[in-house]
Each structure stands twice: as structure tokens, then as C-alpha cells.
Amino acid sequence: MESIGLSAKDLTVAYGDRPAVKNISLDFAAKQVTALIGPSGCGKSTFLRSLNRMNDLIPNCTVTGEIWIRDQNINSPTTDVVSLRQKIGMVWQRPNPFHKSIYENIAFGPRYHGVKKKSELDQIVEQSLRKAALWEETKDRLHNSALALSGGQQQRLCIARSIAVKPDIILMDEPASALDPVSTSKIEELIAELKEDYCIIIVTHNMHQAARVSEKTAFFLTGSVVEYDLTHNIFTNPQKPETSDYITGRFG
Amino acid sequence: MRAKTADKIATSIIIAVAALIVLVLAGLLGYILYRGLGHISFHFLTSAPETIRKGGGIGPQLFNSVFLLVLTMLITVPIGLGAGIYMSEYAPANRITNFIRLIVEVLSSVPSIIVGLFGLLVLVNLFGFGFSLFSGALALTVFNLPLMVRITEQGLKGVPREQKEASLALGLSKWKTITSVMLPISLPVVLTGTILAAGRVFGEAAALLFTAGMSSPRLDFTDWNPFSPFSPLNPFRPAETLAVHIWKINSEGLAPDAAEIAAGASAVLVITVLLFNFGARWLGRYMYRKFTAIK
Numbered sequence: 001m002e003s004i005g006l007s008a009k010d011l012t013v014a015y016g017d018r019p020a021v022k023n024i025s026l027d028f029a030a031k032q033v034t035a036l037i038g039p040s041g042c043g044k045s046t047f048l049r050s051l052n053r054m055n056d057l058i059p060n061c062t063v064t065g066e067i068w069i070r071d072q073n074i075n076s077p078t079t080d081v082v083s084l085r086q087k088i089g090m091v092w093q094r095p096n097p098f099h100k101s102i103y104e105n106i107a108f109g110p111r112y113h114g115v116k117k118k119s120e121l122d123q124i125v126e127q128s129l130r131k132a133a134l135w136e137e138t139k140d141r142l143h144n145s146a147l148a149l150s151g152g153q154q155q156r157l158c159i160a161r162s163i164a165v166k167p168d169i170i171l172m173d174e175p176a177s178a179l180d181p182v183s184t185s186k187i188e189e190l191i192a193e194l195k196e197d198y199c200i201i202i203v204t205h206n207m208h209q210a211a212r213v214s215e216k217t218a219f220f221l222t223g224s225v226v227e228y229d230l231t232h233n234i235f236t237n238p239q240k241p242e243t244s245d246y247i248t249g250r251f252g
Numbered sequence: 253m254r255a256k257t258a259d260k261i262a263t264s265i266i267i268a269v270a271a272l273i274v275l276v277l278a279g280l281l282g283y284i285l286y287r288g289l290g291h292i293s294f295h296f297l298t299s300a301p302e303t304i305r306k307g308g309g310i311g312p313q314l315f316n317s318v319f320l321l322v323l324t325m326l327i328t329v330p331i332g333l334g335a336g337i338y339m340s341e342y343a344p345a346n347r348i349t350n351f352i353r354l355i356v357e358v359l360s361s362v363p364s365i366i367v368g369l370f371g372l373l374v375l376v377n378l379f380g381f382g383f384s385l386f387s388g389a390l391a392l393t394v395f396n397l398p399l400m401v402r403i404t405e406q407g408l409k410g411v412p413r414e415q416k417e418a419s420l421a422l423g424l425s426k427w428k429t430i431t432s433v434m435l436p437i438s439l440p441v442v443l444t445g446t447i448l449a450a451g452r453v454f455g456e457a458a459a460l461l462f463t464a465g466m467s468s469p470r471l472d473f474t475d476w477n478p479f480s481p482f483s484p485l486n487p488f489r490p491a492e493t494l495a496v497h498i499w500k501i502n503s504e505g506l507a508p509d510a511a512e513i514a515a516g517a518s519a520v521l522v523i524t525v526l527l528f529n530f531g532a533r534w535l536g537r538y539m540y541r542k543f544t545a546i547k
Contacts, residue, residue, distance in 0.1 A: 052421060054420070057413075057416075057417065059344075059345050082420075082423055082426075083423055085420060085422070085423040086422065086423025087423075088421070089421065089422075090421040094414065096412070096415055096417075098418065098433055099415075099436065099437055100436075108422070108424075108432070109422035109423065109424065112422070112423075112424050112428060158418070161418075161422070162421070162422065165422050165423060
């Protein structure tokens with residue numbers, strides 16, 4: 001039996017009166033990649049953003065239901081959101097490195113969480129960059145601006161930044177859709193390696209990508225999950241006609 | 253065919269209007285500098301004014317202007333930053349916030365002579381600060397604060413949402429996110445705005461007539477004890493600034509060279525304000541490049 005990294009129960013997200021995500025219950029396995037696919041506006045990104053309470057920042061957005069990590073319901077008002085977010089990393093569609101040096105981008109989080117010694121920070125920076133397959137390209141210019149990196153490098157830096165604070169779960173919101181094919185395949189290789197250690201939930205528009213990187217896939221349509229199964233089953237033998245229509249490209 | 257003609261007419265009118273603005277500005281600056289530049293010398297910039305004889309300078313006034321500017325900024329910047337951060341990041345989107353925003357707008361459009369009279373009644377008389385640099389700085393704060401709040405708020409609002417989210421997603425607190433991620437990004441905007449506000453303060457006269465006063469004690473530039481009444485650093489002494497001095501010698505100056513002194517002082521004032529403006533642009537561009545640069 002695989003262990004559960006994160007599980008959502010009856011999660012509903014609404015902007016004002018308009019629900020974007022309705023009563024979704026999903027379990028995400030630890031050390032696996034789960035892909036969320038579906039047409040634009042189906043609520044998959046909204047769902048993803050509520051898993052680390054990022055939707056708290058959006059006025060009028062209400063999230064009801066439960067999100068369990070181990071024995072803690074993180075969607076309860078008593079949860080310490082700030083320390084929770086350390087456990088859940090996030091990667092955005094457009095690379096968003098801080099306007100700081102490469103080194104500072106990585107060291108920023110750990111230093112805030114109490115790592116003060118330079119030698120330890122150096123080690124975290126190197127390990128994180130190695131894990132994100134970026135060390136060789138950046139080791140000679142760690143103190144240059146991160147904004148000078150290419151888009152694909154910036155995205156790997158953002159992944160390195162999020163693993164530097166030692167999360168259990170990494171949320172990725174279309175992490176490769178703004179990148180060229182070469183960078184995309186590098187990100188995909190990286191995801192395949194990272195799943196040894198993390199529970200990864202990835203939103204993607206690219207069905208081939210979902211098929212390549214994920215173990216399980218959830219198909220979203222108009223705010224609900226239509227089908228959730230092993231990726232292999234979803235793509236070869238979908239049970240619902242909507243799923244089959246979507247993956248064969250009949251709509252979306 | 254008609255649309256093309258209309259387009260041509262509109263283009264030429266716009267160019268003409270733009271040229272007119274540039275001409276007016278160039279004419280104004282050129283005239284002030286032409287009249288005043290010849291009078292500026294080291295002696296003029298450093299010596300004290302004369303009441304009835306020729307050859308007075310603007311030294312104390314120049315010093316007062318700079319000192320008042322520093323005092324005002326010491327009060328305005330922390331309050332303005334704090335209020336701007338609150339308005340941008342903490343204030344809930346509701347009626348009260350909108351009301352505060354409206355008040356800030358109204359405050360920024362109060363005529364400066366009214367701010368001066370308010371300063372006279374409340375700061376000088378009621379609170380008993382007298383005609384002093386401190387009263388002047390507080391009056392200028394009333395009139396500078398709205399600008400500072402708006403600049404900070406706009407600067408922070410201009411920070412891309414992903415930057416803020418990236419920091420929060422690492423488990424950083426809101427305050428740390430604001431101070432370490434958002435403020436550095438908005439710094440070029442905030443700093444440029446602050447310098448422009450400073451330029452406005454430097455040229456302000458009406459709000460100071462009845463608050464900082466229209467006279468200066470005989471300053472002793474060897475006495476740096478801020479509590480001594482003749483020390484230049486004493487914030488509770490009256491202090492006539494450069495802009496106020498220009499107004500005064502133009503309206504009641506007795507020195508035979510009053511007109512030349514006014515012209516020279518005006519040129520100094522205009523040059524300083526221009527320096528503030530160019531400095532702000534240069535610094536803003538420099539910092540923007542520094543934060544986003546390739547190297």
C-alpha cells in the first residue's frame with residue numbers, strides 16, 4: 001500500500017458566489033507524480049493553489065472542505081499557514097526567480113528558517129542546485145543575478161529554491177508551458193528524479209507530458225474530477241466518454 | 253481619404269502642443285537662469301543676507317532649506333512608508349479603505365497656503381512650537397505625506413504577484429516578504445517618487461510663511477549644539493528658507509540689489525529642483541538596471 005502524501009476531502013473553491021471547484025476528493029501518493037489535466041478554466045489550477053492556501057491571498061475566494069497532510073487538516077483556520085507553506089513547495093508557470101543573485105535565491109528561504117552558518121548555506125545551495133541539475137551551469141557565477149539565466153534555467157532555479165526549504169510536497173502549475181522543447185525535456189527529467197523524494201502534483205495542458213511524467217492522472221472538467229486513475233489506464237482505457245473525448249483531442 | 257486627413261491634422265496638432273510646452277518650459281528656465289546665473293558666486297551662496305546694504309548672500313537660507321528638507325523627510329518617509337505598506341498589503345478592500353484613500357487624495361490637493369495657516373493655528377500657536385523648523389517640517393509633512401503614501405502603495409502594487417507568492421510559498425512571513433522581496437523590487441519607484449517629493453518640499457514657500465517663519469537668527473556656524481538658540485542645528489529656531497526668502501525680498505526687500513539677489517536665489521532654487529529631478533530619474537534608472545541587469 002502506497003503512503004499518502006496529501007489528501008483533499010470535499011474541497012470546494014468559490015470566487016464570490018461562483019464555485020470554480022466543486023466537492024473534489026483526491027488522494028495523492030507520496031513519492032509519486034500525479035498529473036491534473038483538463039481544458040482551460042476547468043479549475044485545476046485553482047484546486048492546486050488551494051493546496052498550499054495560496055488562494056488565501058485572493059480577495060473573495062473561499063475554500064471549504066478538508067486538506068489532510070498526515071494527521072493535520074491544513075484548511076482549518078487554526079493552521080499556521082506560514083509554517084505550513086514551508087512543507088509545500090510551489091513552482092509557477094512563468095519562472096519567477098527573486099530579483100537577487102542565484103545564490104541568494106536559494107539561500108533566502110533556509111536562512112529565514114534558521115540556517116545561519118555560511119558553510120551550511122553553501123552546502124544547501126550546492127545540493128539544491130545539483131538536485132535541480134543546474135549546478136554545473138551556475139557554479140562559477142553563483143553571485144550573478146538570477147535574471148540573467150535563460151527561461152529554462154530560471155525554472156530549474158525556482159525548483160531548486162523550493163526544494164532548499166525541504167518540503168514534502170511540490171506543487172507545479174504548468175511548469176514547462178512557457179519553455180522551449182529542450183528546456184521542457186530537462187524539466188521532465190528533473191521531475192522524474194524528484195519523485196524519489198517528494199509527492200509531486202503537476203497541472204499540465206500537455207497530455208503527452210502527463211503521460212510521460214506521471215503515475216496517476218486526474219481529469220478535471222468544469223470544476224469536478226471526471227476520472228482519476230493510473231495514468232496508463234486514463235490514456236489507454238478511459239472509463240468515461242468525456243475523458244476519452246478529451247484525450248483524443250475532440251475538445252479542449 | 254478623410255480619415256487620413258483627420259489623422260494628419262491630429263498629428264500636427266499634437267506635435268504643436270508638445271512643442272508649445274517645451275517652448276514655455278525652455279523660455280521660463282532660460283529666463284530665470286539668464287537673469288540669475290551671473291549673480292551666483294561662492295560668496296553669494298555662503299554669506300548672510302544684508303538688510304539695507306548691497307552684497308548680501310543666501311547662505312543661511314540655503315542651509316535652512318536643506319536642513320528643513322532633511323527634517324521633513326525624517327518625519328515623512330517612515331510614516332509614508334508605513335501607511336503605504338498598510339494601504340497596499342494589509343488594508344482589506346472595503347469602504348473604510350476607500351475612504352482613507354479618498355482622504356489621502358483630498359489632503360494632497362489642499363492648497364499649501366491653507367496648510368500654512370493650519371500650521372500657524374495648530375502647530376505654532378496651539379501646540380506652542382512657535383515659528384520654528386519643527387513647525388515647518390510638520391506643515392510640510394501634512395502636504396508631503398499623501399504623495400509618499402501613494403508612491404509607496406503604487407510601488408508595492410507594481411510588484412508582480414508571482415514574486416510575492418514565491419516568497420510566501422517558501423514559508424516566509426508576510427512582513428519578511430514585504431521587506432525582503434517586495435520593497436527591494438519597488439525601491440526604484442519609491443526612491444524616485446521620494447526624491448521628486450523632496451524637490452517639491454525644497455521649493456515650497458506658502459506653507460512655510462507662517463510656520464518656519466520669515467526670519468533667521470544670526471546663525472553661528474561654529475556652534476553645533478542643537479540646543480543652543482544660535483546653532484544652525486537647533487530645530488526649534490525660526491528658519492527662513494530659500495523660497496520664502498525670494499518671496500520676502502521681492503515684496504519688502506530694502507537692499508539696493510534686492511532684485512539681483514532674488515534673481516540669483518531663484519536660479520539657485522531652480523537648479524536645485526532640476527538636480528533633484530534629474531537625480532531621481534538617473535537613480536531610478538540605475539537601480540532598475542541594477543535589479544534586472546544581465547550582470
